[in-house]
Amino acid sequence: MIQFVLRRLLQVIPVFLGTTLLVYFMVFALPGDPIRALFGDRPPSEAVIAQLRQQYNLDEPFWVQYGLFLKNLFTFNLGVDFTGQPIADTLARVFPVTAMLAIEALIIQGVFGIAFGLVAGLRKGGFFDSTVLVLSLVVIAIPTFVLGFALQLLIGVQLGWAKPTVGSNVTWGSLLLPAVVLGLVSFAYVLRLTRASVIENMNADYVRTATAKGLARRQVVMTHVLRNSLIPVITYLGASLGALMGGAIVTEAIFNVPGVGQKLYQAILRSEGPTVVAIVSVLVLVFVLANLLVDLLYAWLDPRIRYEN
Amino acid sequence: MTDFITLDPAVTPAPEKNGPVLEVRGLSVDFGVDKKWVPAAIGLNYEVRAGEVLAIVGESGSGKSASSMALLGLLPSNSRVSGSVKLAGQELLGANEANIRAVRGKDVAVIFQEPMTALNPVYTVGAQIVETVRLHSEVSPDEAKQRALRMLELVELPDPEKAFRSYPHQLSGGQRQRAMIAQSLSCDPKLLIADEPTTALDVTVQAEILDLMRNLRNKLDSAIVLITHDMGVVADLADRIAVMRRGVIVETGTAAQIFHNPQHEYTKALLAAVPHLGQGGADPAAEVDVTAALAAATHAELTSVPEEQLLRRERENAAALAAAEAARPQGQPVLELTDVAIEYPKQGRVPAFRAVEGANLVIYPGQVVGLVGESGSGKTTIGRAAVGLLPVAAGTMKVVGQDISAAKRNGRQLQEMRRHVGMVFQDPSSSLNPRLPIGESIGEPMFLSGAAKGAELQHRIEALLDQVELPRSYRNRYPHELSGGQKQRVGIARALSLKPKLMVADEPTSALDVSVQAKVLDLFQNLQKELGFACLFVTHDLAVVDVLADRICVMQRGRIVEQGTRDQILRNPQEPYTQRLLAAVPLPDPEKQRERRELRAQLLAAESS
Numbered sequence: 001m002i003q004f005v006l007r008r009l010l011q012v013i014p015v016f017l018g019t020t021l022l023v024y025f026m027v028f029a030l031p032g033d034p035i036r037a038l039f040g041d042r043p044p045s046e047a048v049i050a051q052l053r054q055q056y057n058l059d060e061p062f063w064v065q066y067g068l069f070l071k072n073l074f075t076f077n078l079g080v081d082f083t084g085q086p087i088a089d090t091l092a093r094v095f096p097v098t099a100m101l102a103i104e105a106l107i108i109q110g111v112f113g114i115a116f117g118l119v120a121g122l123r124k125g126g127f128f129d130s131t132v133l134v135l136s137l138v139v140i141a142i143p144t145f146v147l148g149f150a151l152q153l154l155i156g157v158q159l160g161w162a163k164p165t166v167g168s169n170v171t172w173g174s175l176l177l178p179a180v181v182l183g184l185v186s187f188a189y190v191l192r193l194t195r196a197s198v199i200e201n202m203n204a205d206y207v208r209t210a211t212a213k214g215l216a217r218r219q220v221v222m223t224h225v226l227r228n229s230l231i232p233v234i235t236y237l238g239a240s241l242g243a244l245m246g247g248a249i250v251t252e253a254i255f256n257v258p259g260v261g262q263k264l265y266q267a268i269l270r271s272e273g274p275t276v277v278a279i280v281s282v283l284v285l286v287f288v289l290a291n292l293l294v295d296l297l298y299a300w301l302d303p304r305i306r307y308e309n
Numbered sequence: 310m311t312d313f314i315t316l317d318p319a320v321t322p323a324p325e326k327n328g329p330v331l332e333v334r335g336l337s338v339d340f341g342v343d344k345k346w347v348p349a350a351i352g353l354n355y356e357v358r359a360g361e362v363l364a365i366v367g368e369s370g371s372g373k374s375a376s377s378m379a380l381l382g383l384l385p386s387n388s389r390v391s392g393s394v395k396l397a398g399q400e401l402l403g404a405n406e407a408n409i410r411a412v413r414g415k416d417v418a419v420i421f422q423e424p425m426t427a428l429n430p431v432y433t434v435g436a437q438i439v440e441t442v443r444l445h446s447e448v449s450p451d452e453a454k455q456r457a458l459r460m461l462e463l464v465e466l467p468d469p470e471k472a473f474r475s476y477p478h479q480l481s482g483g484q485r486q487r488a489m490i491a492q493s494l495s496c497d498p499k500l501l502i503a504d505e506p507t508t509a510l511d512v513t514v515q516a517e518i519l520d521l522m523r524n525l526r527n528k529l530d531s532a533i534v535l536i537t538h539d540m541g542v543v544a545d546l547a548d549r550i551a552v553m554r555r556g557v558i559v560e561t562g563t564a565a566q567i568f569h570n571p572q573h574e575y576t577k578a579l580l581a582a583v584p585h586l587g588q589g590g591a592d593p594a595a596e597v598d599v600t601a602a603l604a605a606a607t608h609a610e611l612t613s614v615p616e617e618q619l620l621r622r623e624r625e626n627a628a629a630l631a632a633a634e635a636a637r638p639q640g641q642p643v644l645e646l647t648d649v650a651i652e653y654p655k656q657g658r659v660p661a662f663r664a665v666e667g668a669n670l671v672i673y674p675g676q677v678v679g680l681v682g683e684s685g686s687g688k689t690t691i692g693r694a695a696v697g698l699l700p701v702a703a704g705t706m707k708v709v710g711q712d713i714s715a716a717k718r719n720g721r722q723l724q725e726m727r728r729h730v731g732m733v734f735q736d737p738s739s740s741l742n743p744r745l746p747i748g749e750s751i752g753e754p755m756f757l758s759g760a761a762k763g764a765e766l767q768h769r770i771e772a773l774l775d776q777v778e779l780p781r782s783y784r785n786r787y788p789h790e791l792s793g794g795q796k797q798r799v800g801i802a803r804a805l806s807l808k809p810k811l812m813v814a815d816e817p818t819s820a821l822d823v824s825v826q827a828k829v830l831d832l833f834q835n836l837q838k839e840l841g842f843a844c845l846f847v848t849h850d851l852a853v854v855d856v857l858a859d860r861i862c863v864m865q866r867g868r869i870v871e872q873g874t875r876d877q878i879l880r881n882p883q884e885p886y887t888q889r890l891l892a893a894v895p896l897p898d899p900e901k902q903r904e905r906r907e908l909r910a911q912l913l914a915a916e917s918s
Contacts, residue, residue, distance in 0.1 A: 205426035212383055212421075213441045213492075214414035223440075224429050303476045304430055 005292070012288045016281065023280045024066050027273040056082070056274075069274060073281070081267070081275045090263060091278060097170050098252070098259035102244035104175055105183035110237055113187045114230070117194025121229075122221065124199050133195075136188035148181045148254040165256040178255040182248055186240045193236055197229040204228070231301050238294030242287035328398070329356035330499050330532040331380070336392035336402075338372065338379045338556075346389060350376035351556045353392070357500065357532040364535045364547035364564075366579070368822040372556040373536050377502050381417055382409050397499060415445040418493035422505040424485035428477040434461075434488045435473030438495050445496045460491040465521060482684075483514035487521065494525065504536045511683035511849065516893035516909060519545050538823065540583045541895030544568060544902045552576045564899045582827040583897045584852035587879060597629070597855075597879040598622050599891055600904050606882050609911045613904050626880050641710060643811045643843040644672040644695055648704035649714070651687070651694045663702065664690040665867050672860075674810065677837060677844040679854030679875075681890070682864030691864075692813045692847045696730050697723040709810050728758050731804030731842075735816040737796035741788040747799045748774075748784030754806045773802040778832060794825035801833065805840070812837075812844040818853060830856055851894050855879065863887045888912055 053059045057068055072079055078087035120129040139147070155177060156164030162177045201207065202225060210220045249261035260279060267275040299305055336353040339346040350372035357363045367373040379390045380401065394401040396416060401409065421427035428437060438457035442448065448456070454473070461469035464487040477485055486506065493501060503522070507515040523546060526533060535546055543550060543564070550567040552560045552575065560573040571577045587597040601622035604611060611619060649668045655661040665687040672678045682688040693699045694706065701714040709729040716722040731754075734740035741750050752770045755761045761769050771781050777798040788796055797817060804812055817833070818826040834857060837844060846857055854861055855875065862872040863886065871884040882888045892909040896902045 206429040208383055209421060209427045212413055212419040214410045214444055216410060227431050302431055304478050
């Protein structure tokens with residue numbers, strides 16, 4: 001068990017090096033000069049540009065730049081971005097916000113997705129099942145930004161039930177509406193996955209055994225069907241945590257959430273290699289840890305795949 | 310707590326002495342299919358008394374399982390049940406949900422066919438038994454655990470504590486079925502419904518489970534309804550028998566009546582179709598008295614058979630063996646294995662697994678060699694290696710004169726070799742491409758090898774359909790339009806299409822009902838005589854091998870432990886494992902099975918001492 005966790009943690013190293021290298025290279029290869037872009041319409045003198053280039057190591061070849069980045073990373077010195085802000089401060093500011101948003105979205109999609117999917121699966125072919133299936137298809141089909149703007153307008157502006165934008169004062173309550181928008185698409189997938197899994201397990205032999213023992217339907221469902229049905233759902237939820245962290249760009253833009261997505265978008269526009277790579281590195285770590293957590297949960301749910309040496 | 314039994318029948322109050330435990334009157338079951346009611350069981354009447362075993366026998370689709378599941382309301386929601394089911398005088402059909410639940414697991418318990426899927430894979434065996442116990446009686450978790458442990462001990466699990474803590478996948482098939490039985494018995498049921506309890510098990514394990522069930526019946530005095538298609542199991546356990554066909558009970562009677570004096574045509578046909586170990590082919594002179602052979606080989610003394618009779622039977626057996634020694638095979642071997650080891654190559658972290666070691670085997674032209682063994686013995690592995698699907702790790706393997714032990718995977722040499730080898734697979738449904746009409750499936754080997762094209766190919770396909778006795782008009786049908794037996798005929802036609810010198814048949818009839826199996830085996834035998842191909846026939850069923858094979862190889866844990874002519878193996882088995890295997894096959898005849906059972910008990914006793 002411990003050996004398994006260690007092995008999985010060691011796997012982080014090549015994944016981490018590979019992704020950072022790739023992202024660093026892509027930012028490096030972006031067209032345009034980041035320094036000139038900083039000054040907009042009033043170009044500074046060549047001497048200033050040359051000095052700035054040297055300060056950010058932009059005059060070095062790619063491998064040297066990447067090497068310097070790695071060196072800084074392992075000495076926990078992420079450097080400063082082009083506006084002079086320490087990158088570490090930026091990360092410390094944006095990641096908690098996005099983490100709150102992602103966790104809220106994860107809880108919404110997990111709790112409601114599993115509950116709705118379970119009920120739909122148990123009443124396969126019924127009114128509830130058909131309605132939920134059609135609605136989930138609608139949710140999957142509509143792009144996030146349409147859903148986002150629509151809900152913002154309806155709930156935020158017209159009904160006034162929630163603040164239409166989040167702004168700098170981030171609370172769990174103010175993030176509720178964006179979290180709903182962010183979690184909605186995955187909610188539809190979780191629902192469908194749970195439903196299919198419940199339907200399959202309801203036909204399993206052990207469910208018949210449980211009924212033949214004399215268990216009530218409720219007990220059969222809650223102790224026997226649910227746990228077996230959750231196995232594929234948990235895998236999906238874990239994978240979606242990573243997607244929620246990194247994929248919130250659109251939602252964060254609509255609701256003006258000062259999180260990772262917004263920061264990443266700005267950094268890409270400015271070709272700020274170090275900031276982009278720093279953010280991506282943290283996201284990679286989140287992905288890997290989320291997957292490790294899924295594997296452990298998986299083993300806890302299903303003894304057949306427990307990791308024995 | 311008072312309703313907790315001790316296991317002594319004298320203390321257990323019998324539920325109304327003499328009254329039937331279960332009384333079924335006019336039980337009908339229908340299933341709703343495409344808005345129509347399709348009957349699965351029609352007007353069944355039967356009853357079971359305490360301490361009695363009623364066997365309901367029939368082939369698939371006879372309604373034996375559906376009608377029994379209906380007793381407890383365990384059918385899916387698209388079903389309709391009518392009639393009357395009384396348990397100790399109390400009506401079960403139409404009773405409210407809470408009352409039915411109180412009966413399930415407590416008064417009536419069920420043992421299902423496949424213990425791997427019938428137990429929940431994510432809970433320990435102990436937890437599942439404790440759940441049952443606590444559901445029906447108010448006991449502390451600790452008392453329930455003690456009860457569960459006693460039950461696991463009762464079903465003769467070697468280490469009850471360990472079994473209690475194990476998950477179903479950590480137990481062997483036989484142990485899982487024991488755990489399932491322990492769970493069923495945990496609330497002291499008046500009636501036990503056993504739905505094909507031994508079908509998924511190996512024959513020696515099956516014999517152990519049958520022994521266990523017989524012991525338990527004597528100890529517990531429950532009524533048992535045994536649902537099975539296997540006449541041998543019926544002969545071993547049943548007091549009374551109901552034969553079902555197409556939803557109707559065609560005949561009921563005591564075991565002796567049904568086996569010795571069957572009245573209904575279908576019962577007679579069913580009994581005739583059961584392959585019977587020792588019976589051999591059509592020639593009555595080839596019949597082997599396996600009990601006598603085993604008794605001679607192991608020097609057992611049977612109290613159920615008079616001594617002179619046993620001696621006479623042993624002498625007749627020895628004489629027949631001497632006569633059979635004469636015939637010798639001719640020609641160059643079609644398949645020759647010399648000290649062959651076969652491995653499943655390693656995959657990622659999973660190391661290579663050596664499934665067969667030190668195998669020696671020769672098949673001469675026109676000879677049928679039966680390869681028998683239990684699951685995991687490596688018999689299928691040899692079959693697959695013979696067609697080049699698995700690499701040979703050591704030793705030499707010659708197929709049709711060519712040494713293929715060093716051949717490259719999918720290389721030219723293997724392709725060339727495969728033109729002379731045909732293969733018939735176990736599951737006819739999944740071994741035919743569902744998107745191809747069967748004519749194309751049969752013609753594909755000829756087309757790929759370039760053996761025939763155009764009109765010639767069409768002629769050959771029609772000729773092959775004739776050979777396996779399928780109408781030519783079937784050539785454009787798809788596999789799902791055919792029955793299981795018909796599909797297996799297609800599989801045989803495909804294997805024959807290149808006129809192979811060697812045929813590898815991997816359990817070709819084990820997925821079929823007995824009456825269908827008898828017809829397919831008959832066809833196979835005729836084709837083999839007519840076309841004269843050599844055959845490696847892989848099976849777990851000794852009785853099938855007995856019908857077909859000239860030689861028999863017995864495998865155990867990756868090794869061929871004994872081989873010889875059919876007569877040598879059946880008349881004079883030398884290896885303890887072969888003896889044990891032969892003794893475990895139940896005979897479809899209650900008296901003969903009683904002799905066999907005694908013999909088996911002596912064998913096991915002699916081995917353990």
